[in-house]
Amino acid sequence: MNKRYTWRTFGHELVMLVLAAGFCLPLYILISVALKPNDQLFTKPWEFPAQPDWGNFSEAWGERTDPTLTQSLLSSAIITISAVVILIVTGSLCSYVLARRPGRLSNLLYVLFLLGIIVPFQLCIVPLYVGFRTAGITGTYLSMIILWVGVFMPLTVFLYTGFVRQLPRDYEESARVDGAGIFRIFFRVVFPLLRPVTGTVAIMTGLFIWNDFFASLVFLGGTQNATIPVAIYSFVGEYLTKWNLVFAVVIIALAPLVIFFVLAQKQMIRGFAGGIRG
Amino acid sequence: MATISLSSVGKVYPGGTRAVSDLNLDIEDGEFMVFVGPSGCGKTTALRMVAGLEDITEGTISIGDRVVNGVDPGKRDLAMVFQNYALYPHMSIFENIAFPLRARHMAKDEIRSRVERAAGLLGLTEYLRRKPRTLSGGQRQRVAMGRAIVREPQAFLMDEPLSNLDAKLRVQMRSEIANLQKELGITTVYVTHDQVEAMTMGRRIAVMRKGVLQQEGPPQNVYAHPANIFVAAFIGSPGMNFFEARVERCEASYQLHLRDQVLSLEPGVVRGRPSLEAFVGRCVGVGVRPENLALVDESSGSLRARVSRVEVLGAEALVYADIAAKAVVADEVIEAADSGEGDTRAPGSTGDEGEVTLIIRTDPSLEIDVGDRIPISVRQDRLHLFDIGTGMAIWT
Ligand SMILES: Nc1ncnc2c1ncn2[C@@H]1O[C@H](COP(=O)(O)OP(=O)(O)OP(=O)(O)O)[C@@H](O)[C@H]1O
Ligand SMILES: [Mg+2]
Numbered sequence: 001m002n003k004r005y006t007w008r009t010f011g012h013e014l015v016m017l018v019l020a021a022g023f024c025l026p027l028y029i030l031i032s033v034a035l036k037p038n039d040q041l042f043t044k045p046w047e048f049p050a051q052p053d054w055g056n057f058s059e060a061w062g063e064r065t066d067p068t069l070t071q072s073l074l075s076s077a078i079i080t081i082s083a084v085v086i087l088i089v090t091g092s093l094c095s096y097v098l099a100r101r102p103g104r105l106s107n108l109l110y111v112l113f114l115l116g117i118i119v120p121f122q123l124c125i126v127p128l129y130v131g132f133r134t135a136g137i138t139g140t141y142l143s144m145i146i147l148w149v150g151v152f153m154p155l156t157v158f159l160y161t162g163f164v165r166q167l168p169r170d171y172e173e174s175a176r177v178d179g180a181g182i183f184r185i186f187f188r189v190v191f192p193l194l195r196p197v198t199g200t201v202a203i204m205t206g207l208f209i210w211n212d213f214f215a216s217l218v219f220l221g222g223t224q225n226a227t228i229p230v231a232i233y234s235f236v237g238e239y240l241t242k243w244n245l246v247f248a249v250v251i252i253a254l255a256p257l258v259i260f261f262v263l264a265q266k267q268m269i270r271g272f273a274g275g276i277r278g
Numbered sequence: 279m280a281t282i283s284l285s286s287v288g289k290v291y292p293g294g295t296r297a298v299s300d301l302n303l304d305i306e307d308g309e310f311m312v313f314v315g316p317s318g319c320g321k322t323t324a325l326r327m328v329a330g331l332e333d334i335t336e337g338t339i340s341i342g343d344r345v346v347n348g349v350d351p352g353k354r355d356l357a358m359v360f361q362n363y364a365l366y367p368h369m370s371i372f373e374n375i376a377f378p379l380r381a382r383h384m385a386k387d388e389i390r391s392r393v394e395r396a397a398g399l400l401g402l403t404e405y406l407r408r409k410p411r412t413l414s415g416g417q418r419q420r421v422a423m424g425r426a427i428v429r430e431p432q433a434f435l436m437d438e439p440l441s442n443l444d445a446k447l448r449v450q451m452r453s454e455i456a457n458l459q460k461e462l463g464i465t466t467v468y469v470t471h472d473q474v475e476a477m478t479m480g481r482r483i484a485v486m487r488k489g490v491l492q493q494e495g496p497p498q499n500v501y502a503h504p505a506n507i508f509v510a511a512f513i514g515s516p517g518m519n520f521f522e523a524r525v526e527r528c529e530a531s532y533q534l535h536l537r538d539q540v541l542s543l544e545p546g547v548v549r550g551r552p553s554l555e556a557f558v559g560r561c562v563g564v565g566v567r568p569e570n571l572a573l574v575d576e577s578s579g580s581l582r583a584r585v586s587r588v589e590v591l592g593a594e595a596l597v598y599a600d601i602a603a604k605a606v607v608a609d610e611v612i613e614a615a616d617s618g619e620g621d622t623r624a625p626g627s628t629g630d631e632g633e634v635t636l637i638i639r640t641d642p643s644l645e646i647d648v649g650d651r652i653p654i655s656v657r658q659d660r661l662h663l664f665d666i667g668t669g670m671a672i673w674t
Contacts (some may be wrong), residue, residue, distance in 0.1 A: 102292075173331050177435075178378035178425070179352035184578035188377075192368040 009259060041244060051253035053244070060248040065234065067224050069249065072231035075220075077256070078141055079227060080209045083148035084202055085158050090149075091195055091201065098153030102171075110161060116154030121147075125218055132219070140225040147215060152205045164190070164196045203264055210257055228253040280342035280465060281307050282328060288336035289323050289489075294610065297323040301337070304481075308463045312480030314470055316512070320489040321469040322437055328434050329358050341432055346379050352381070357426035359436040363418050365410040365425075371397075372406040375424040382429070396428040400459070402540040416447045423455065433465040440475065452479055473513050475596060487613070501574055502660075505670040507606070510565050510662055511614035516596065518565045520611055521603035522666065523635040525528060525557045534564060537632065538580045539600035541580055544658045551663065553674050562672065563606045563664035568596065568639035570577065570657040573646070579653020583636055588646055600633040610669050637649040 028048075033041070035052035061069055098106045098113075128147060129138070137143045171193065175185045191198075213229040220226045226234075232249050282305040289298040298320040301602055305311045313321040326332040328339055330351035338345050358376065365374050379389045397403045400420040406639060410418055414440050419439065426434055439455070440448045456479045459466050470476055476483045476499045485492040485508075493505040497513075504510035510518050522540070523534035531548050534541040583599035637655065646652065663672040 086300075168362070168364075170360045170362060171366060173329075173351075174358065174360055174364040174425075175377070175381070176331070176351045177329055177354075177356060177358045178381050178429075179355075180377070180381040181352075184381060189366055195368075 030250060031242055032246055034251050036244050038242070038244065042070050056244050056248040057252065057262035060235075060245040061252065062174070063245070065231065067226055067231065069228075069231060069252065070276060071224065071225055072228045072255070073256070075141065075225050076210055076229075076253075078228040079144045080206055082141070082145045082211055083152070084206050086145065086149050086220070087152055087205055088198055088201055091153060092160050092191060092198070093152075093186065095157050096164055096190060098157065099161045099164035100169075107260045110157070113161075117158060121151045124216070124222070126214070129218070139220060139225060141225060143219060144216070144225075144227075146213040147219070148205070148209050150202075152208075159197050159201055160194065164193060167193060202263070206260070207257065280442055281305060281340075282433060282465060283340050283661070284324070284328070284337065285339075286337035286603055287324070287327060287334060287339060289320070289327060289332065289480070296489055298327070301491050303484055303491065303494060305465060305467060306338055307342040308458050308465055310466045310468065310479060311470045311479045312470060312476040312483045313486060314473055314476035314480075314483055314512075315446065315492075315589055316616070317471055317485035318488075319486045321471070321478070323489075324486070325358075325437055325467060325469050327434050328433075329356055330354050345443065355432045357431040357434050359422045359426050359434065359439045361438045361441055363410075363422040363439075365418055365421055367410055370407055370409060371402060371413070371421050371424075372422055374410065375402075375406075375428050375634070377430045378425060378435075392570075393424075396574045397423045400424050412647060415443050416451065419451060420442060421460065426459050426625070427458070427462060427464075430462075433467065434459070436466065436468045438470055439468075440470075441472075448475075455479065474515060479514070485512060487512075487610070496630035502563075503671070503673065504662065505671055506610070507563055507565070507664045507671070508610035509610055509669065510664070511611045514567055516568055516637050516639075517615060518567050519571070519634070519636045520563055520565050520606040521601065521636075522561045522606055523564050523603065524559070524561050525554060527558050532558070534562075536581075537604070541656065543661075547658050547661055551672055551674060553672060555664075557672070559602070563666050563669075565609070565664060566656055567660065568637040571638040572655050573597065573635060573644060574636060574653055574655045575638055576653055578622070579655055581654045581656065582651055583654055585646055585648050585650045585652055586635065587648060590642045591640065595640050595646075597638040597640055597646055597652075599636050599638060599654070601636060602632060603634045604632070605634050606664075606666070608669055613640065 032048045034056055035054070036044075036049045036056075037051070037053045039050060040047075063069070067075070098110050121247075132138045132143045135143075167190070171189050172185055174191045180188070210227075211229060212227075213233065216227045217228050217233065221230055232246065232253060233250055235246055279445075284301050284303045287298060287301040288296070288298050301324060302309075313324060315321055322330060327334050330349060331347065334347050338347055340346060340352060341356070366377070369377070373491060375393045375396055376389050377394060378663060384392075393406070394403070397406055398482055400423060401425060402417070402420055402670055404420075405413060405417060410421065413421065419442075422439065426436075436455075440451050443451060459538060467477060480497055482494060482527075483494045483497050483500055485500065487508050493509045500509060501513055505512060507520070511520070519538065523536050526533045526535055528542065532543045532554055536544065581601060583601045585599045587598040589596040589598075636654070664670065
């Protein structure tokens with residue numbers, strides 16, 4: 001620790017600060033616009049409003065859209081949470097078996113899952129639509145949950161399997177000798193050890209599903225079950241000039257994600273720090 | 279509590295590695311049995327077959343009078359302690375120790391009282407709420423022991439449970455485990471590659487090499503009467519001295535001819551070994567432990583050696599002295615010497631070309647200088663002779 005603070009260090013820090021500022025700029029615009037009164041929108045585009053207009057939020061929230069913002073938020077939450085929970089439970093179980101069961105079948109299945117990562121899901125939209133219509137579930141939560149579980153299962157299996165493969169078997173063997181059945185071994189011993197991967201999967205897939213616009217528009221556009229990005233889009237259509245309201249809605253849509261991130265981040269760091277040492 | 283018996287047990291791993299062959303062993307009720315041998319000799323494999331974690335390729339294993347070949351590990355009612363303890367990092371110490379009881383759906387109150395009793399026995403009471411990662415190595419080791427004893431199983435299986443501890447703690451835990459086992463009287467199979475651990479802990483030891491049981495018996499028996507050259511070289515620290523010598527008849531007795539010296543065998547040595555007759559004119563392996571060589575005065579010495587090094591260790595001194603003789607270079611000796619600790623001779627124990635370095639355990643107050651030629655006497659009732667071709671000890 002005998003490094004001195006040099007001009008070089010200062011230079012590095014300066015670059016970092018500029019980069020960080022660059023990332024913060026859109027956020028600044030988002031917040032400042034969301035708080036601007038209507039009359040300042042175009043007259044003072046870059047200034048932070050002297051008197052923040054918190055009313056924008058309530059006004060946006062109160063807009064009579066169809067479905068309402070509350071409904072859309074709820075739809076997003078139901079779809080995202082259900083899909084992520086199903087992904088984590090089935091994905092981890094499936095990976096556990098793939099990683100621990102010896103033999104060629106496991107490898108073959110694993111490779112099939114890997115192939116799934118490469119296929120862009122946009123390619124499957126049309127056949128999926130047909131499939132959902134045949135099953136009579138177009139426009140429902142169920143169809144979206146099925147879609148997302150399918151889209152992200154390969155990635156989930158890939159992440160979990162890699163982790164299980166390098167997990168020492170001693171924990172499971174110890175539990176087996178102690179008389180635990182396979183479900184106790186999995187849910188009490190193995191699954192908690194997988195926490196770092198569970199955190200990663202939850203954040204990666206959760207973010208994507210929450211923010212997705214394309215698939216949600218195709219499958220849920222114009223229905224009562226539209227998710228929040230689709231709802232924001234219709235907002236943009238109707239209130240093209242009221243950017244402050246649009247941005248306020250965007251902030252409302254982001255809020256649950258930010259809260260989730262703050263909580264999950266703590267969990268994840270603890271998960272990593274806990275590690276897999278005895 | 280139960281007996282464990284292995285009969286003609288063999289193991290071939292998928293892929294063809296043979297790890298254990300034709301293992302026959304009866305472990306008595308309440309006995310402390312130690313499997314010992316160099317790395318890769320199949321100790322762990324044998325233990326894991328008893329635990330049910332590895333399929334048994336050949337033979338049968340029974341616990342009590344039940345053959346357990348096809349029995350699930352959880353149904354064998356055993357407790358196993360792993361080398362790295364395998365404590366569940368996300369559970370408190372209490373939950374770790376309670377795990378085997380919960381797996382067996384024991385009532386809550388019963389679990390609490392049993393865990394507390396086990397923790398009390400091991401001095402863990404104040405740590406019950408902590409997580410394993412906040413404990414020291416020795417404490418984790420105790421938790422692993424706690425998880426094993428809490429259920430009062432038929433037998434304990436332990437695979438090198440002390441190898442992750444530092445030397446001092448290892449010595450302490452050695453006696454703690456041995457005492458605990460004695461107190462509980464539960465049959466125990468203990469695996470180690472450390473022969474000192476085996477000698478001090480085991481009521482009986484089973485020495486293995488390359489998947490084959492070499493010898494079993496109480497540690498003192500194995501030490502005093504090793505069945506073959508491998509066991510002789512493996513057990514004891516510093517290891518046994520070996521050299522080759524030619525057997526010649528001399529009147530009613532025999533002599534061992536080294537390069538330039540002759541050691542006359544005493545009648546006692548010869549009487550017990552009529553089969554020596556067959557070795558006349560041939561070379562045998564001669565083995566003698568460091569404590570059975572003594573530095574004596576000129577008149578009574580039977581061998582002479584040149585001192586090459588002296589190590590004073592407080593209570594005793596080790597004198598390294600070279601004699602002109604052919605070294606025993608059997609694989610067995612080299613393998614055993616490689617895995618031994620504290621033995622600083624080169625494998626095959628040659629000093630200069632055509633010389634063998636003997637280690638003599640002696641009184642540190644004797645004044646000996648490097649380069650001295652010293653007379654040595656050999657305690658012949660503790661002399662070991664080996665058939666060089668087969669490696670077997672000549673006891674008859
Ligand atoms: N899962 C396995 N698959 C194939 N071969 C194995 C497997 N486990 C062990 N072996 C082989 O079986 C032999 C015996 O291994 P084992 O682990 O029983 O040795 P050990 O006596 O416990 O050694 P150590 O003191 O190093 O732990 C070794 O040659 C090893 O390479
Ligand atoms: Mg081993």
